[in-house]
Amino acid sequence: MIRYECLQLLASKMSNQLVVTSQSGQRIEWSHLSRHEGNLLVGMMGCAIGVATGLALALPHRKVIALDSDGSVLLSLFNLATLGNLQPKNLVVYVFDNGVYSGSRISYPTATAGNTDLAAMARGAGIKNAQTIRDFEEFKKAGVDALIRNELGFFVCKVEESLMHREIPRPNTDLAENKYTFVRYLERTEEKAIAFVGRG
Amino acid sequence: MKDELARRLVQSLKAAGINFVTYLPETRLSQIVPLIRDDPDMELIPVANESEAITIAAGATLGGKQAAVYMENTGIYTSCYSLLTVGKQLGVPLLLVIAYLGGVPDLRNSFLYATIGKHSIPVLNGLGVDHTLLEDGDKLEVKIKDAVRAANSLRAPYALLFAGEFSE
Numbered sequence: 001m002i003r004y005e006c007l008q009l010l011a012s013k014m015s016n017q018l019v020v021t022s023q024s025g026q027r028i029e030w031s032h033l034s035r036h037e038g039n040l041l042v043g044m045m046g047c048a049i050g051v052a053t054g055l056a057l058a059l060p061h062r063k064v065i066a067l068d069s070d071g072s073v074l075l076s077l078f079n080l081a082t083l084g085n086l087q088p089k090n091l092v093v094y095v096f097d098n099g100v101y102s103g104s105r106i107s108y109p110t111a112t113a114g115n116t117d118l119a120a121m122a123r124g125a126g127i128k129n130a131q132t133i134r135d136f137e138e139f140k141k142a143g144v145d146a147l148i149r150n151e152l153g154f155f156v157c158k159v160e161e162s163l164m165h166r167e168i169p170r171p172n173t174d175l176a177e178n179k180y181t182f183v184r185y186l187e188r189t190e191e192k193a194i195a196f197v198g199r200g
Numbered sequence: 201m202k203d204e205l206a207r208r209l210v211q212s213l214k215a216a217g218i219n220f221v222t223y224l225p226e227t228r229l230s231q232i233v234p235l236i237r238d239d240p241d242m243e244l245i246p247v248a249n250e251s252e253a254i255t256i257a258a259g260a261t262l263g264g265k266q267a268a269v270y271m272e273n274t275g276i277y278t279s280c281y282s283l284l285t286v287g288k289q290l291g292v293p294l295l296l297v298i299a300y301l302g303g304v305p306d307l308r309n310s311f312l313y314a315t316i317g318k319h320s321i322p323v324l325n326g327l328g329v330d331h332t333l334l335e336d337g338d339k340l341e342v343k344i345k346d347a348v349r350a351a352n353s354l355r356a357p358y359a360l361l362f363a364g365e366f367s368e
Contacts, residue, residue, distance in 0.1 A: 020259070040262070044285040050252040051286065054259020054267075057245065058220065078249040082256070086245070175290055183262055194264045195217065196293045196352040 001136050003096045003159040004029050007067070009140065010094070013147055014038075016189060017063040018055055018182075022048035024069040024103055025165035026096050032168045037185035043175050046075030049093055053079070056088040059190070063090050063147065070097040070112045070156075077121070083152065084126025092146045092153040098161045107161060119156040130154040201366050205337050206231035209366075212341040213268060214241060216348040218295060220265035221245065222253040226272035228299035228308070228367045233270075250275030254282035254357075258292040266348065268295040273302070273320040273361070283327055283357055293351035295344075296329070296359040305335050305363035320361070329357050335364025 003026055011033040018038045021027040023045050031041055040055075042048050052066035073079070073095050083091070099113035112118060122130035129151050133139050139157060146153035173181070183194050193199075201209075210232050213221075221236050222245045236244045243265070247253045250271045257267035271279070276298065286292055302309055302317020309317065324331050330350065334343060344360065351358035 042286070043289060044281075046251075047255045047282060047286050050255025050282070051259035051262070053252075054222075054256040054261070054265075055263045056259075057243070057256070058260040058263030058265045076249075076252065076255075078247070079252055081248045082246075082252055179262070179290055179292075186262070186264065190264060192264055194262075195266055196261070196355055 001134065001139060001157060001159045003098070003157070003162055004164050005136060006094070006096070006139050006143065006157055006159070007033055009144065010065070013144060017065055017147070018059070019065045019067060020048045020052040020055065021067040022046070022069060022072040024072060025162065026067045026069065028165040028168065028170050030067055031171035037181050039178070040182045041171055041173070041175075041178050045069070045072040048072065049076060049079040049083070052091060052093070053083060053086065053088060056091040057086070060088070060090055063092070066091065066093045068093060068095050070095060070099065070110045070118065071101050073118055074111055080122050080125035080127065083154070084122070087126075087152050089150045089152060093155065094143065095154070095156045096159050097156050098159050100161050102161055102163075119154065122154045127152060127154045132156045132158060134158045201229060201231055201368055203231060205365060206235060208337055208340055210235040210239065212344040213297070214239065215341055216295075216345045217266040218268045218348065219243065220257065220260045220267040221270055222247050222257045222267070223270040224248075224250055224253060224272070224275060226299050226301070228301065229270065229297070229362055250279040251282045254279045254294065255286050257294050258286045258290070261292050261294060268297050270297040272299045274316055276320055276323055280323065280327060283329060287357040288328060291355040293355055294357040295348050295351055296357050298359055298361050299367070300333070300361035300363040301367070303361070303363055305333070305367070307364065307367045324359055329359050330354070331359035331361055333361045333363065334366065337365060
Protein backbone atom coordinates (compact mmCIF):
# COMPACT_ATOMS: atom_id res chain seq x y z
CA MET A 1 0.00 0.00 0.00
CA ILE A 2 1.24 3.50 -0.85
CA ARG A 3 0.85 6.23 1.79
CA TYR A 4 0.31 9.00 -0.77
CA GLU A 5 -2.67 7.14 -2.26
CA CYS A 6 -4.24 6.72 1.17
CA LEU A 7 -3.74 10.41 1.93
CA GLN A 8 -5.11 11.36 -1.48
CA LEU A 9 -8.28 9.42 -0.70
CA LEU A 10 -8.60 10.95 2.76
CA ALA A 11 -8.03 14.46 1.35
CA SER A 12 -10.95 13.94 -1.04
CA LYS A 13 -13.21 13.22 1.97
CA MET A 14 -12.33 16.33 3.99
CA SER A 15 -14.85 19.06 4.76
CA ASN A 16 -14.72 20.58 8.25
CA GLN A 17 -12.55 17.95 9.95
CA LEU A 18 -9.47 18.98 11.89
CA VAL A 19 -6.28 17.20 10.88
CA VAL A 20 -3.11 17.03 12.98
CA THR A 21 0.05 15.59 11.43
CA SER A 22 3.32 14.62 13.04
CA GLN A 23 6.68 15.38 11.52
CA SER A 24 7.45 12.78 8.92
CA GLY A 25 6.79 12.14 5.26
CA GLN A 26 3.03 12.31 5.60
CA ARG A 27 3.24 15.88 6.91
CA ILE A 28 4.81 16.97 3.63
CA GLU A 29 2.52 14.83 1.50
CA TRP A 30 -0.61 15.97 3.35
CA SER A 31 0.32 19.64 3.06
CA HIS A 32 0.76 19.07 -0.67
CA LEU A 33 -2.63 17.36 -0.99
CA SER A 34 -4.69 19.55 1.33
CA ARG A 35 -4.56 23.32 1.81
CA HIS A 36 -7.40 23.23 4.29
CA GLU A 37 -7.26 25.76 7.14
CA GLY A 38 -8.15 22.97 9.57
CA ASN A 39 -4.73 21.33 9.09
CA LEU A 40 -2.25 21.61 11.94
CA LEU A 41 1.19 20.49 10.81
CA VAL A 42 2.94 19.78 14.11
CA GLY A 43 6.65 20.12 13.53
CA MET A 44 8.03 17.22 15.57
CA MET A 45 7.50 13.50 16.09
CA GLY A 46 5.61 12.02 19.03
CA CYS A 47 3.24 14.93 19.63
CA ALA A 48 0.43 14.65 17.07
CA ILE A 49 -1.77 12.12 18.86
CA GLY A 50 -1.61 14.12 22.10
CA VAL A 51 -2.49 17.40 20.39
CA ALA A 52 -5.26 15.71 18.41
CA THR A 53 -6.63 14.16 21.61
CA GLY A 54 -6.75 17.56 23.29
CA LEU A 55 -8.57 19.03 20.31
CA ALA A 56 -11.02 16.13 20.25
CA LEU A 57 -11.78 16.59 23.95
CA ALA A 58 -12.14 20.36 23.63
CA LEU A 59 -14.37 20.11 20.56
CA PRO A 60 -16.36 16.88 20.95
CA HIS A 61 -18.70 17.80 18.09
CA ARG A 62 -15.84 18.06 15.54
CA LYS A 63 -14.15 15.11 13.86
CA VAL A 64 -10.41 15.16 14.57
CA ILE A 65 -7.89 13.13 12.60
CA ALA A 66 -4.30 12.37 13.54
CA LEU A 67 -1.88 11.38 10.79
CA ASP A 68 1.07 9.70 12.39
CA SER A 69 3.91 7.28 11.72
CA ASP A 70 5.26 4.12 13.36
CA GLY A 71 8.40 5.86 14.62
CA SER A 72 6.32 8.68 16.06
CA VAL A 73 3.85 6.40 17.86
CA LEU A 74 6.74 4.37 19.27
CA LEU A 75 8.05 7.61 20.81
CA SER A 76 4.81 8.17 22.69
CA LEU A 77 3.32 4.77 23.47
CA PHE A 78 1.76 6.13 26.66
CA ASN A 79 -0.81 7.79 24.38
CA LEU A 80 -2.35 4.36 23.75
CA ALA A 81 -3.26 3.76 27.39
CA THR A 82 -4.64 7.27 27.75
CA LEU A 83 -6.72 6.98 24.57
CA GLY A 84 -7.89 3.52 25.59
CA ASN A 85 -9.43 5.04 28.69
CA LEU A 86 -10.59 8.43 27.42
CA GLN A 87 -12.17 6.93 24.26
CA PRO A 88 -12.82 10.22 22.43
CA LYS A 89 -15.46 9.16 19.91
CA ASN A 90 -14.60 11.94 17.48
CA LEU A 91 -10.93 10.98 17.01
CA VAL A 92 -9.47 8.80 14.27
CA VAL A 93 -5.76 7.98 14.26
CA TYR A 94 -4.03 6.74 11.11
CA VAL A 95 -0.55 5.39 11.67
CA PHE A 96 1.32 5.07 8.39
CA ASP A 97 3.68 2.25 9.28
CA ASN A 98 6.51 1.75 6.81
CA GLY A 99 8.67 -0.14 9.30
CA VAL A 100 11.67 2.15 8.89
CA TYR A 101 13.06 5.42 10.16
CA SER A 102 12.77 6.81 6.67
CA GLY A 103 13.60 10.40 7.59
CA SER A 104 16.99 9.28 8.89
CA ARG A 105 18.03 8.56 5.29
CA ILE A 106 19.50 5.22 6.31
CA SER A 107 16.08 3.57 6.58
CA TYR A 108 16.97 1.41 9.53
CA PRO A 109 14.06 -0.67 10.82
CA THR A 110 11.65 0.43 13.52
CA ALA A 111 10.32 -2.05 16.07
CA THR A 112 7.27 -2.67 13.86
CA ALA A 113 9.52 -4.24 11.25
CA GLY A 114 10.34 -6.80 13.94
CA ASN A 115 8.00 -8.23 16.53
CA THR A 116 5.97 -5.18 17.53
CA ASP A 117 2.29 -5.00 16.56
CA LEU A 118 0.96 -1.50 17.24
CA ALA A 119 -2.68 -2.43 16.60
CA ALA A 120 -2.47 -5.27 19.12
CA MET A 121 -0.87 -2.90 21.61
CA ALA A 122 -3.66 -0.39 21.02
CA ARG A 123 -6.31 -3.06 21.56
CA GLY A 124 -4.52 -4.15 24.71
CA ALA A 125 -4.59 -0.54 25.86
CA GLY A 126 -8.36 -0.49 25.51
CA ILE A 127 -8.91 0.94 22.01
CA LYS A 128 -11.65 -1.34 20.68
CA ASN A 129 -11.54 -0.34 17.02
CA ALA A 130 -7.80 -0.79 16.50
CA GLN A 131 -6.80 -2.73 13.43
CA THR A 132 -4.03 -3.24 10.91
CA ILE A 133 -4.82 -2.38 7.31
CA ARG A 134 -2.60 -4.09 4.76
CA ASP A 135 -4.01 -3.12 1.35
CA PHE A 136 -5.69 -0.17 -0.31
CA GLU A 137 -9.04 -1.94 -0.81
CA GLU A 138 -9.22 -2.49 2.95
CA PHE A 139 -8.23 1.13 3.54
CA LYS A 140 -11.03 2.31 1.24
CA LYS A 141 -13.49 0.42 3.43
CA ALA A 142 -12.41 0.46 7.08
CA GLY A 143 -10.19 3.54 6.87
CA VAL A 144 -12.76 5.73 5.17
CA ASP A 145 -15.72 4.29 7.09
CA ALA A 146 -14.09 5.52 10.32
CA LEU A 147 -14.63 9.12 9.17
CA ILE A 148 -18.38 8.77 9.59
CA ARG A 149 -18.42 6.48 12.61
CA ASN A 150 -18.89 7.90 16.08
CA GLU A 151 -16.10 5.84 17.61
CA LEU A 152 -12.43 6.15 18.40
CA GLY A 153 -10.51 4.53 15.54
CA PHE A 154 -6.87 3.50 15.44
CA PHE A 155 -5.62 2.20 12.11
CA VAL A 156 -2.12 0.92 11.54
CA CYS A 157 -1.73 1.27 7.78
CA LYS A 158 1.11 -0.91 6.50
CA VAL A 159 2.70 1.07 3.69
CA GLU A 160 5.77 0.72 1.51
CA GLU A 161 8.65 2.98 2.23
CA SER A 162 8.21 5.93 -0.11
CA LEU A 163 10.57 8.77 -0.89
CA MET A 164 7.87 10.82 -2.59
CA HIS A 165 7.94 13.38 0.23
CA ARG A 166 11.45 14.32 -0.87
CA GLU A 167 10.30 15.01 -4.42
CA ILE A 168 7.24 17.17 -3.78
CA PRO A 169 7.40 20.74 -2.43
CA ARG A 170 7.67 21.08 1.33
CA PRO A 171 4.99 23.16 3.09
CA ASN A 172 5.81 26.84 2.69
CA THR A 173 4.14 27.93 5.92
CA ASP A 174 5.88 28.75 9.18
CA LEU A 175 4.75 26.81 12.28
CA ALA A 176 3.37 29.96 13.90
CA GLU A 177 1.61 30.98 10.69
CA ASN A 178 0.00 27.55 10.43
CA LYS A 179 -1.06 27.69 14.10
CA TYR A 180 -2.73 31.08 13.69
CA THR A 181 -4.45 30.06 10.45
CA PHE A 182 -5.74 27.01 12.31
CA VAL A 183 -7.02 28.85 15.39
CA ARG A 184 -8.54 31.67 13.30
CA TYR A 185 -10.35 28.98 11.32
CA LEU A 186 -11.62 27.50 14.59
CA GLU A 187 -12.69 30.90 15.88
CA ARG A 188 -14.65 31.46 12.68
CA THR A 189 -16.26 28.03 12.49
CA GLU A 190 -16.89 27.65 16.22
CA GLU A 191 -17.99 31.30 16.57
CA LYS A 192 -15.96 31.86 19.72
CA ALA A 193 -12.81 33.76 20.62
CA ILE A 194 -9.68 31.84 21.57
CA ALA A 195 -8.05 33.52 24.55
CA PHE A 196 -4.42 33.77 23.50
CA VAL A 197 -5.00 35.06 19.96
CA GLY A 198 -3.99 38.69 19.66
CA ARG A 199 -6.65 41.30 18.96
CA GLY A 200 -5.28 44.72 18.36
CA MET B 201 -1.57 21.13 52.21
CA LYS B 202 -4.49 22.20 54.35
CA ASP B 203 -7.92 21.58 52.82
CA GLU B 204 -8.73 25.28 52.89
CA LEU B 205 -5.59 26.08 50.88
CA ALA B 206 -6.48 23.37 48.36
CA ARG B 207 -9.95 24.90 47.95
CA ARG B 208 -8.44 28.36 47.46
CA LEU B 209 -6.00 26.98 44.90
CA VAL B 210 -8.78 25.40 42.83
CA GLN B 211 -10.99 28.48 43.16
CA SER B 212 -8.09 30.63 42.01
CA LEU B 213 -7.50 28.42 38.98
CA LYS B 214 -11.17 28.70 38.13
CA ALA B 215 -11.20 32.46 38.66
CA ALA B 216 -8.25 32.72 36.25
CA GLY B 217 -10.36 30.97 33.60
CA ILE B 218 -8.81 27.50 33.80
CA ASN B 219 -11.41 25.02 32.56
CA PHE B 220 -9.31 22.06 31.38
CA VAL B 221 -6.69 20.27 33.50
CA THR B 222 -4.50 17.35 32.52
CA TYR B 223 -2.74 15.64 35.39
CA LEU B 224 -0.61 12.94 36.85
CA PRO B 225 -1.11 12.96 40.63
CA GLU B 226 1.61 13.24 43.27
CA THR B 227 1.77 13.76 47.03
CA ARG B 228 1.90 17.51 47.78
CA LEU B 229 -1.07 19.04 45.93
CA SER B 230 -3.23 15.98 45.30
CA GLN B 231 -6.19 17.35 47.28
CA ILE B 232 -6.93 19.57 44.30
CA VAL B 233 -7.80 16.56 42.10
CA PRO B 234 -11.21 15.65 43.61
CA LEU B 235 -12.08 19.35 43.87
CA ILE B 236 -11.42 19.84 40.15
CA ARG B 237 -13.19 16.56 39.30
CA ASP B 238 -16.31 17.69 41.16
CA ASP B 239 -16.39 21.15 39.59
CA PRO B 240 -18.83 21.16 36.66
CA ASP B 241 -16.97 24.03 34.99
CA MET B 242 -13.63 22.21 34.87
CA GLU B 243 -12.64 19.19 32.82
CA LEU B 244 -10.12 16.85 34.44
CA ILE B 245 -8.08 14.58 32.17
CA PRO B 246 -5.91 11.79 33.62
CA VAL B 247 -2.79 10.92 31.64
CA ALA B 248 -0.07 8.29 31.79
CA ASN B 249 2.95 10.55 31.33
CA GLU B 250 3.59 14.27 31.77
CA SER B 251 4.77 14.53 28.18
CA GLU B 252 1.25 13.85 26.94
CA ALA B 253 -0.16 16.02 29.71
CA ILE B 254 1.50 18.85 27.80
CA THR B 255 0.44 17.79 24.29
CA ILE B 256 -3.17 17.05 25.27
CA ALA B 257 -3.48 20.35 27.15
CA ALA B 258 -1.93 22.13 24.16
CA GLY B 259 -4.49 20.61 21.81
CA ALA B 260 -7.28 21.71 24.14
CA THR B 261 -5.83 25.24 24.24
CA LEU B 262 -5.78 25.43 20.46
CA GLY B 263 -9.39 24.24 20.57
CA GLY B 264 -10.37 27.16 22.79
CA LYS B 265 -9.89 25.87 26.34
CA GLN B 266 -7.80 27.61 28.99
CA ALA B 267 -5.68 24.67 29.99
CA ALA B 268 -3.47 23.82 32.94
CA VAL B 269 -1.18 20.87 33.55
CA TYR B 270 -0.83 19.59 37.12
CA MET B 271 2.29 17.52 37.77
CA GLU B 272 5.13 16.78 40.15
CA ASN B 273 8.40 18.46 39.29
CA THR B 274 9.75 15.11 38.11
CA GLY B 275 7.32 15.69 35.25
CA ILE B 276 9.41 18.63 34.09
CA TYR B 277 12.09 16.14 33.10
CA THR B 278 9.77 13.70 31.35
CA SER B 279 7.97 16.49 29.49
CA CYS B 280 10.99 18.53 28.34
CA TYR B 281 10.52 17.46 24.72
CA SER B 282 6.82 18.38 24.61
CA LEU B 283 7.40 21.62 26.49
CA LEU B 284 10.02 22.62 23.96
CA THR B 285 8.36 21.46 20.73
CA VAL B 286 4.68 22.11 21.39
CA GLY B 287 4.88 24.61 24.24
CA LYS B 288 7.72 26.80 23.06
CA GLN B 289 8.28 26.10 19.37
CA LEU B 290 4.62 25.99 18.33
CA GLY B 291 3.89 28.63 20.96
CA VAL B 292 0.95 27.37 23.01
CA PRO B 293 0.05 28.96 26.36
CA LEU B 294 -0.29 26.54 29.27
CA LEU B 295 -0.35 27.02 33.02
CA LEU B 296 1.95 24.49 34.69
CA VAL B 297 0.87 23.73 38.26
CA ILE B 298 3.96 22.01 39.63
CA ALA B 299 4.46 20.46 43.04
CA TYR B 300 8.04 21.49 43.79
CA LEU B 301 9.46 18.50 45.64
CA GLY B 302 13.01 18.50 46.89
CA GLY B 303 13.66 22.21 46.74
CA VAL B 304 14.78 24.12 49.83
CA PRO B 305 11.22 25.36 50.57
CA ASP B 306 9.73 21.83 50.33
CA LEU B 307 8.69 21.13 53.93
CA ARG B 308 8.85 17.38 53.33
CA ASN B 309 12.20 17.38 51.59
CA SER B 310 14.49 14.39 52.01
CA PHE B 311 17.28 12.54 50.22
CA LEU B 312 14.59 10.99 48.02
CA TYR B 313 13.70 14.31 46.40
CA ALA B 314 16.62 16.68 46.86
CA THR B 315 18.37 15.90 43.57
CA ILE B 316 15.08 16.20 41.68
CA GLY B 317 14.41 19.53 43.36
CA LYS B 318 17.90 20.91 42.84
CA HIS B 319 17.70 20.71 39.06
CA SER B 320 14.09 21.74 38.46
CA ILE B 321 14.54 25.49 38.20
CA PRO B 322 17.76 25.25 36.14
CA VAL B 323 15.92 22.96 33.68
CA LEU B 324 12.97 25.37 33.43
CA ASN B 325 15.45 28.17 32.84
CA GLY B 326 17.20 26.10 30.21
CA LEU B 327 13.89 25.53 28.44
CA GLY B 328 13.07 29.21 28.69
CA VAL B 329 9.92 28.50 30.71
CA ASP B 330 9.19 31.44 33.00
CA HIS B 331 8.12 30.58 36.52
CA THR B 332 7.09 31.84 39.95
CA LEU B 333 7.66 30.12 43.29
CA LEU B 334 4.67 30.11 45.67
CA GLU B 335 5.31 29.27 49.31
CA ASP B 336 2.05 30.44 50.91
CA GLY B 337 -1.47 31.46 50.06
CA ASP B 338 -0.81 35.19 50.13
CA LYS B 339 -2.40 36.84 47.06
CA LEU B 340 -2.87 33.38 45.56
CA GLU B 341 -5.71 34.40 43.28
CA VAL B 342 -3.77 37.37 41.92
CA LYS B 343 -0.62 35.31 41.33
CA ILE B 344 -2.48 32.62 39.41
CA LYS B 345 -4.32 35.19 37.29
CA ASP B 346 -0.99 36.89 36.57
CA ALA B 347 0.53 33.57 35.52
CA VAL B 348 -2.33 32.74 33.14
CA ARG B 349 -2.17 36.23 31.65
CA ALA B 350 1.59 35.86 31.20
CA ALA B 351 1.18 32.47 29.47
CA ASN B 352 -1.44 33.86 27.08
CA SER B 353 0.63 36.97 26.35
CA LEU B 354 3.85 35.03 25.80
CA ARG B 355 2.08 32.21 23.94
CA ALA B 356 4.12 29.82 26.01
CA PRO B 357 3.94 27.63 29.11
CA TYR B 358 4.26 29.47 32.43
CA ALA B 359 5.13 27.46 35.56
CA LEU B 360 3.94 27.96 39.13
CA LEU B 361 6.09 26.00 41.56
CA PHE B 362 4.29 25.16 44.79
CA ALA B 363 6.26 24.52 48.00
CA GLY B 364 6.24 25.85 51.60
CA GLU B 365 2.70 25.74 53.02
CA PHE B 366 1.59 23.85 49.92
CA SER B 367 3.95 20.99 50.83
CA GLU B 368 2.76 20.52 54.43
